[in-house]
Amino acid sequence: MKREKGISLGRKLRNHMAMGAVIISALLVIASLITILAYLAVRGAGSLNWAFFTHLPRPIGESGSGMANAIAGSGMILLIASAIGMPVGIGSGVFLAEYGRNRFGNFLRFTADVLNGVPSIVIGITAYSLVVVTQKHFSALAGGLALAIIMVPTISRSTEEMLLMVPHSVREAALGLGIPRWRTTVSVLLPAATSGIVTGLMLGFARVAGETAPLLFTALGNQFWNWKPGHPTAALPLQIYTYALSPFDEWHRMAWAGALVLILLIVGTVAVVRLVTARSVYRVTV
Amino acid sequence: MTAGGIRVERLNAWFGDKQALRDISINIEGYHTTAIIGPSGCGKSTFVRCLNRMHEVNPMARATGRVFIGNTDIYENGTTPVEVRRRVGMVFQKPNPFPTMSIYDNVAAGLKLNGWERGRRLGDAVEQALRRAALWDEVKDDLKKKSGASLSGGQQQRLCIARALAVEPEVLLMDEPASALDPMATAKIEDLLFELKQSVTVVIVTHNMQQAARVAEFTGFFLMGALIEFDRTEQMFTKPRDKRTEDYVTGRFG
Numbered sequence: 178m179k180r181e182k183g184i185s186l187g188r189k190l191r192n193h194m195a196m197g198a199v200i201i202s203a204l205l206v207i208a209s210l211i212t213i214l215a216y217l218a219v220r221g222a223g224s225l226n227w228a229f230f231t232h233l234p235r236p237i238g239e240s241g242s243g244m245a246n247a248i249a250g251s252g253m254i255l256l257i258a259s260a261i262g263m264p265v266g267i268g269s270g271v272f273l274a275e276y277g278r279n280r281f282g283n284f285l286r287f288t289a290d291v292l293n294g295v296p297s298i299v300i301g302i303t304a305y306s307l308v309v310v311t312q313k314h315f316s317a318l319a320g321g322l323a324l325a326i327i328m329v330p331t332i333s334r335s336t337e338e339m340l341l342m343v344p345h346s347v348r349e350a351a352l353g354l355g356i357p358r359w360r361t362t363v364s365v366l367l368p369a370a371t372s373g374i375v376t377g378l379m380l381g382f383a384r385v386a387g388e389t390a391p392l393l394f395t396a397l398g399n400q401f402w403n404w405k406p407g408h409p410t411a412a413l414p415l416q417i418y419t420y421a422l423s424p425f426d427e428w429h430r431m432a433w434a435g436a437l438v439l440i441l442l443i444v445g446t447v448a449v450v451r452l453v454t455a456r457s458v459y460r461v462t463v
Numbered sequence: 464m465t466a467g468g469i470r471v472e473r474l475n476a477w478f479g480d481k482q483a484l485r486d487i488s489i490n491i492e493g494y495h496t497t498a499i500i501g502p503s504g505c506g507k508s509t510f511v512r513c514l515n516r517m518h519e520v521n522p523m524a525r526a527t528g529r530v531f532i533g534n535t536d537i538y539e540n541g542t543t544p545v546e547v548r549r550r551v552g553m554v555f556q557k558p559n560p561f562p563t564m565s566i567y568d569n570v571a572a573g574l575k576l577n578g579w580e581r582g583r584r585l586g587d588a589v590e591q592a593l594r595r596a597a598l599w600d601e602v603k604d605d606l607k608k609k610s611g612a613s614l615s616g617g618q619q620q621r622l623c624i625a626r627a628l629a630v631e632p633e634v635l636l637m638d639e640p641a642s643a644l645d646p647m648a649t650a651k652i653e654d655l656l657f658e659l660k661q662s663v664t665v666v667i668v669t670h671n672m673q674q675a676a677r678v679a680e681f682t683g684f685f686l687m688g689a690l691i692e693f694d695r696t697e698q699m700f701t702k703p704r705d706k707r708t709e710d711y712v713t714g715r716f717g
Contacts, residue, residue, distance in 0.1 A: 278522060346559035350623070353517055354573040354630060355549030364576050368563040 214440065221437035224430040229438075234400050234416070237425050244435055246402050248442075250317065250411035251386070254396055257321025257406060258385055262328030263378055269329070270336025270374075275362055277337070286337075289330040300326050301391030309395060317403070317410035320396030324385040331384060335377025339370040375454045379447045386443045389414035413439045467493025467533070467633050467664045469514060474528035476509050476518055483509040485688045487528070491681070496656055496665040498679035498696065500672060502716065505685040507668045511636045514666065515551035516544040532634060549577065551634040552627035552663075557643050558619035560611030560626070566602050569611040569622055573630040588629055595662075596625035597655050617648025624655065628663070635659065637667040641674065653678050672712055676700055684708045 232243030269289070273282055304323035309315055343366050351361040367374070392398075398415040399408075413435055420432035469491040476484035484506045491497050499507045512518040513526050516537060530537045537547045560569050568575075570589045589606070593599040598621040602614070611622050620640060627635060641649040656678045659665055669675050675682050676696060683693040684707075692699065692708045703709045710716055 344559070346555060346557055347561060349517065349520065349555060350559040350561065350626075351572070351576070352520055352544075353515065353548055353553035353555070354576070354626065355545050355547070356573065356576045357545050360576050365561055365563075365572075369561070371563070 217433065217437040217440060220430070221433035221435070224434035225437065229431075229434060233402065237427060242427075242431065244411075244413065244416055244431070244438070246399065247411040247413045247416040247435070248438065250396070250399065250403065251413040251439075251442075253404070253406065254317050254320045254324065254392070254410060254412055255382070255386055257317060258324035258328060259382060261322060262325035262381065262385075263332060265325070266329045266332025266378075266381060267336050267374065269333040270377075271340065271362060271367070273333065273337040274340035275358070275366075286334070289333050292326070293330040293334075296390075297323075297327055297388050298390035298393075301393060301395055304391065305394040312407070314407075315395060315397035315409040317396050317406045317408070320392045320410065320412065321406070323391035323395050324388060327385050327388065327391065328381040331381040332377050335380065336370075336374050339373030339377065340366055342373065343369045371454060375450060379450055383443050383447060386446075387414055387439060389418050393418075413442075469493075469634060469664065469666070470529075470531040471514075472529040472531075474510075474513055474526065474530060476506075476513055476526040477524065478509075478521065479523045483688055484513065484526075487690050489683060489690060489693055491664065491666060493664050494660055494662070495681060496660050496667060496679045497681040497683065498675035499666065499668045499683050499685060500670075500675050500711070501685035502711070503670075506688040507685050508638050509688075510685065511553075511638055511666055511668055514634070514636055515553055516547050517553060519544065549573075549630055550632055551636060552630065552632035554620070554623050554627055554635065554637045554640045556639045558616055558623050560614070560619050560622050562610070562612050564611055565607045566609055566611050566614070566622060567606040570625050570629050573626060577630065592625040592629035593622075595628050595659070596621045597651065597658075598622060598625055615648070617644050617651060620644060620648070620652060621655070624652075628659075632663060634664045634666065637665065639668050639670060642670060649674075672700070684711060686711070 228241040229243045229245075230248065231245050232241050233246055234244065235242040269285065273286060276282070277285065301323050304319050304326070308319035308322060312319070340362075347365060347369060348361060351365045352358070356365070392412050392415050396412050396415065397409040398419065399411040401411075403410045417432045417435040417439065420428040420435065423429070469489075471487055471489045471491070474484055474487040475482065487510060499510060501507050509518060514530060514532075514537075518524050518526055526538070528538065532547070532550055535542060535550075537551075561572060564572065567589055570592050571585055574585060574588060590599060590603075593602065598618060601618060602609070602622075611619065614622060620643075624635075624640075641652050644652070653674065656665060656667070667675075667678065679696050681693070682696040682699040684691045684699065684703075684705075686707055692703060692705045694704075699708060700712050703712060
């Protein structure tokens, strides 16, 4: 009868300890992101000015140096990477979800997981020997291709998972209406899984946007403007890398500013895409 | 065979090694309602899913035998599941409107996604289907504003019926369409069935014997994958010829 009073002190204590542990873990995640952003802002914001976004890099000692060509170059390389990586990733994800219940599907799944674990520099070297060596010069195309390869497994597996999360009853409803299987996938299942698939796309995009290693011997970098995909091209991560390794304080500050801009561009892109897709889904559902 | 009827000859169905249907032969009358009753796991659902080749959506499943809808054997070589399902619509146990589509788009989905080019306007077809499903008055003001998923359970199920009717099937299969609904919503669906059989042959699977007695002219009783008895509903519930039918309809098992 006495025991009815409730849960023992030991159990309460253990409950509080476990609760405390998960809260601390959660705070650590938030704290590390805030620390990185704050540190970048403190070190980099001072070097941010109009020239940074509009001018080319200038020799050390000259004022008004900028990273405009690197920002544009990153944009071009990421565009190429997305144009190749996103359709291939979504396509293979659809294949895995809809037609992948067999040995070939398992093999493809295994391949994607292994590819996901391959160090990005190895993929860079591969792109170097396959594209750069055969074309005989460095190019944004080679860099974009390397990034696309890194992007694909993330997008592919997340697309598969999101499609499989669409209730089976929805699939049956479409097939029961006599809608062909491919049409069911394109017009019913993909729209139902859109927000999850977009999340996967953004994860893939954010993952490659900051990659430096695969660009070192593919896009190479460039101190000048370049708009031709077939030529060596500047990229923010490469420019940061070059400046950070230099012996000059001024360039160090530029590297910090570049890192800040890179992060902001990634966060901005992800936020905009999120906003746009969230709104379009909302419009159809409610 | 009567117009709009279904003739099933020696239908067998399996899931992997397990046989789910044994030698079913049956003649289903056109433009009437036929109920399929029996205890859980007796093959009722499998049977109706064989009538529009939804059975084979499960990769482990297969079926043999002949099923004639009108004069077409739907299992004949050269007949595709897609064309069968356009003629034989289906309503499932749980309402399953397309989650990302408006009410209008849900009903229009079968017409649009099948790529049918028709003389009359899509809007008219949608209105007609919603009227036939007795849902038009409740949704006509927010056809394109509201999603199908925002309706109540009973409305969602009538939306699914409208969606199936929009492609103008000859046969409508209903797999326990009211089992997830409250009594009021169930009554509405049952009322609807009386109207529907003017224009479409209805085969309804039900757990509920009163429901079978209320809505169906004919009833088939399934047990362990076999068709035990098939007759006029009245006959089945008052003077069944088979002892097992009698035991089931009088509630001695099931």
